Amino acid sequence: MATPEEHRSHNVVIVGGGAAGIELATRLGKRRDMAVVLVDRDASHFWKPRLHELAAGLLGDGEEAVSYLAHGQAHGYRYEPGALAHVDTDARRIALDEVRMPVTDELILPPRSLPYDTLVLAFGSRVNDFGTPGVLEYCDMLDSPAQAVALRRKILALALRSAGDPQRRIRIGIVGAGATGVELAAELHHAFNDMHRYGGLSGASKLDITLMDMAPRVLPAVDPRTSASAQRTLEEMGVDVRVGVGVDAVTEGAFHLSDGHTVPCDVRVWAAGITGHAIVADLGPFTLSKDRRIVVDERLAAQGVANVYAIGDCAFAAIPHGGTVPPTAQAAHQQANYLARVLPRAIGGEAVPPFVYHSKGTLVSLGEYRATGELPSVVHKAGPIPMRGWLAKLLYVSLQHMHRVALHGWTKANALWLADRLRDTTLPPVKLH
Ligand SMILES: Cc1cc2nc3c(=O)[nH]c(=O)nc-3n(C[C@H](O)[C@H](O)[C@H](O)COP(=O)(O)OP(=O)(O)OC[C@H]3O[C@@H](n4cnc5c(N)ncnc54)[C@H](O)[C@@H]3O)c2cc1C
Helix, strand or coil: CCCHHHHCCEEEEEECCCCCHHHHHHHHHCCCCEEEEEEECCCEECCHHHHHHHHHCCCCCCCCCEEHHHHHHHHCEEEEECCEEEEECCCCEEEECCEECCCCCCEEECCEEEECCEEEECCCCEECCCCCCCHHHHCECCCCHHHHHHHHHHHHHHHHHHHCCCCCCEEEEEECCCHHHHHHHHHHHHHHHHHHHHHCCCCHHHEEEEEEECCCCCCCCCCHHHHHHHHHHHHHCCCEEEECCCEEEEECCEEEECCCCEEECCEEEECCCEECCHHHHHCCCCCECCCCCEEECCCCEECCCCCEEECHHHEEEECCCCCECCCCHHHHHHHHHHHHHHHHHHHCCCCCCCCCCCCCCEEEECCCCCEEEEECCCCCCCCCEEEEHHHHHHHHHHHHHHHHHHHHCHHHHHHHHHHHHHHHHHCCCCCCC
16 A cells, blocks of 8 residues: 555655644645654654653643554654664655663664655754863763653652651752753742652752852853842752862762862752754765754755755854854744744745744743743833743643644644643642653
8 A cells, every 4th residue: 555655745754743844744644745753852842841840840741741653643744763873864764763662771762764755854952061061971961851750750869768757957069050950940949848848858958959050140151140040049049059169079978169168069060051962973965063063044944055054053054233043942942933933934945034033022930920021122222021930830841732732723722731730739740750
């Protein structure tokens, strides 16, 4: 029997089913004139902005995972498992690594190659260690659900040990006072209080969190007033915020700072910005930015290469009047939407308008019912509009709701929201396993 691809004319391969790739596959999968294949090294999609909640135990394993096989079946695209190894832009084929079973390491699929007419690269980014000695050996990172769960287990083990020893404090160091570091510090504080209430373990009063960054303030990308308010909230929680200081090295039990101080920590988390994946260097004839991302033109096409686009964190897209599109879920969503709209026309040879990034503001969660951040100004030349408290939290949560709408439609996204609220009222708020 003919595969769905053989009935359709144009073969679109999307590599990476993250915030950008899965939204694009969902939109294009509906078209009858395209065969869409989504390649991912993992079997399921997880929306990265919730990784810190998974790490803090406020979200259970697999709760948010979307199986590519099932989602593809429902939305008209085919899922191909495997990690991208190489792109042959002359032959228009991509090479995928072999696939092995987790834990048993049994070979499931050999290395393969897939043809494409149009290729969209959307394989995201990874945390940047800036070459700092000891980071890879001694730090946890928040790049994937597996890393977040590993971090949660370490933190839970510390909480259990400290419950049996009243003198023992729990020392957690986080490098990177951007959104990820700030949210993780706040969620850990919240999670420890829940562990105390629901598990009888140590509460946040036994927690020593140190948040470090070489930038002069937390959340350096937002307005200084918003940044000051976030820092105040963290300090009220007891977080030791150290800004304007770099980390020279990490050892088994400590961060060593550029001002000569040492911060001893039981758990060390590195969340200091992003860079492109190492494979990008040998992937194909792409123009790369200094931070190893694929340089794209104003229509998100990879510079100097035909029929290849890049979106999301792996793309380096200049904004005409200065700056670059930020590596955020918000930008990934906008780029996926844009490409879903223009790709069919571009393939048909039509001229299409350029991508225009619209910042919808920055919001950072500071625990259960609050968030802080700012919305873009509505008046020309006025500053951003600060947002705090539960209203900011509501807008923060709506970002994920819109992602769910893009993946499942309004009815299912609303049902999922309702299911979350029911879960909140019936299950313990923190995962104690
Ligand atoms: C803890 C945390 C909190 C965040 N909070 C926010 C927030 O509040 N708001 C916001 O806007 N942004 C936030 N971000 C940033 C946001 O998550 C990313 O910008 C966004 O996920 C990027 O989308 P993407 O599709 O480019 O990449 P990703 O979502 O990272 O997806 C990449 C996909 O590619 C796959 N992949 C990787 N390599 C390969 C390969 N070689 N072959 C095949 N598949 C591959 C991965 O498995 C993954 O499925 C946060 C990020 C983190 C880590």
